[in-house]
Amino acid sequence: MRWRSTLLPVVFLLSLLPLMTRGATNSGFKICSYKVQKFNKAKASNFRLMHSLTKIVSRYDITVLQDVMDPAVIKSLLAALNRYEEFTYESVSSKSLGNSPDSMQQYVFVYRTQTVNVSGQFQYDKKQAFVRNPFAVEFQSKKTAIKKFVLVAFLAEPKQAVQEMNRLYDVFLAVSKNFDNRHVMFVGDFHAGCAYMTRQDKKKIKLFTNTSFSWLIGDKMDTTSTEETHCPYDRMVVFGEPFLKGIVPFSGKVVNIARDFKLTMSKVRDLSSNLPLEVYLKGSAPLLKATAPLLKATPLLILASASVIVQSFLSAL
Numbered sequence: 001m002r003w004r005s006t007l008l009p010v011v012f013l014l015s016l017l018p019l020m021t022r023g024a025t026n027s028g029f030k031i032c033s034y035k036v037q038k039f040n041k042a043k044a045s046n047f048r049l050m051h052s053l054t055k056i057v058s059r060y061d062i063t064v065l066q067d068v069m070d071p072a073v074i075k076s077l078l079a080a081l082n083r084y085e086e087f088t089y090e091s092v093s094s095k096s097l098g099n100s101p102d103s104m105q106q107y108v109f110v111y112r113t114q115t116v117n118v119s120g121q122f123q124y125d126k127k128q129a130f131v132r133n134p135f136a137v138e139f140q141s142k143k144t145a146i147k148k149f150v151l152v153a154f155l156a157e158p159k160q161a162v163q164e165m166n167r168l169y170d171v172f173l174a175v176s177k178n179f180d181n182r183h184v185m186f187v188g189d190f191h192a193g194c195a196y197m198t199r200q201d202k203k204k205i206k207l208f209t210n211t212s213f214s215w216l217i218g219d220k221m222d223t224t225s226t227e228e229t230h231c232p233y234d235r236m237v238v239f240g241e242p243f244l245k246g247i248v249p250f251s252g253k254v255v256n257i258a259r260d261f262k263l264t265m266s267k268v269r270d271l272s273s274n275l276p277l278e279v280y281l282k283g284s285a286p287l288l289k290a291t292a293p294l295l296k297a298t299p300l301l302i303l304a305s306a307s308v309i310v311q312s313f314l315s316a317l
């Protein structure tokens, strides 16, 4: 019977472990940007394709979709996502954008209602500047170190990608003024590479020449799923040091969905010729603060348990 009293404190300590490590293992807040090429009803009616897309989107707190050609596909996607028990997803969409009736498309932000709120939206609306004017959504979350941040979706017109990318600086000014918030991140298929943007072209783009902007996806990355191309088309660009510090270092990357979701390359290409990007925001401090007293108490607990063990050991002699 004696062994029980010896084990008790150990069991008690073990039961505390998950509580003590929660702060440290808080994996942060995940954002994804994905151009699902020509996302229309035909694509959404492909069950296996939708299943893969649902799995991908369900991994993130926010997913910024581009090239959405029919609002009905987002309804299907949300229905599929909300069949999962854990989280509820909602969406915010831009109006239909484009310069010809058969290529009209929307930017769509899909987000988890349990982890983030939408606090505003803003459609950049300058004539002749973009084929698809960028669309901004401000988010607010208790889970992130940066409490309020703005994501701007942007899909460049390939033939004028350099000019459009340069105009993102004006978009930054308009967006940050609109929300009175400079925690701004641009995401999307910028066509920022290969024939559409050469190294020389970078000098003509303010988001490159102004060092306050950080490009999280480097020029050597390949954001395409096709074998023939190796181009960093898709990007994530953050303004300012405060927001940069709220991001998990080096977490901005191209997602290997073939590996992560066990998809064949042909399925990956059926989804899109672009691959998704992801980035993690740092978790909020309050979670760490809440566990701090517990961490401080730990040495005492260990001491107390140790003395109990020694006592019961001595009494056993």
Ligand SMILES: *[C@@H]1O[C@H](CO)[C@@H](O)[C@H](O)[C@H]1NC(C)=O
Pocket: 113, 114, 115, 116, 117, 140, 141, 142, 143
């Ligand atoms: C969203 O906003 C509501 C109302 O202000 C608040 O109660 C909730 O905690 C917020 N959710 C998150 C994840 O920040």
Ligand SMILES: *[C@@H]1O[C@H](CO)[C@@H](O)[C@H](O)[C@H]1NC(C)=O
Pocket: 210, 211, 212
């Ligand atoms: C970069 O842009 C920011 C935001 O508009 C501005 O405050 C800053 O002066 C610019 N830096 C340079 C070197 O132009």
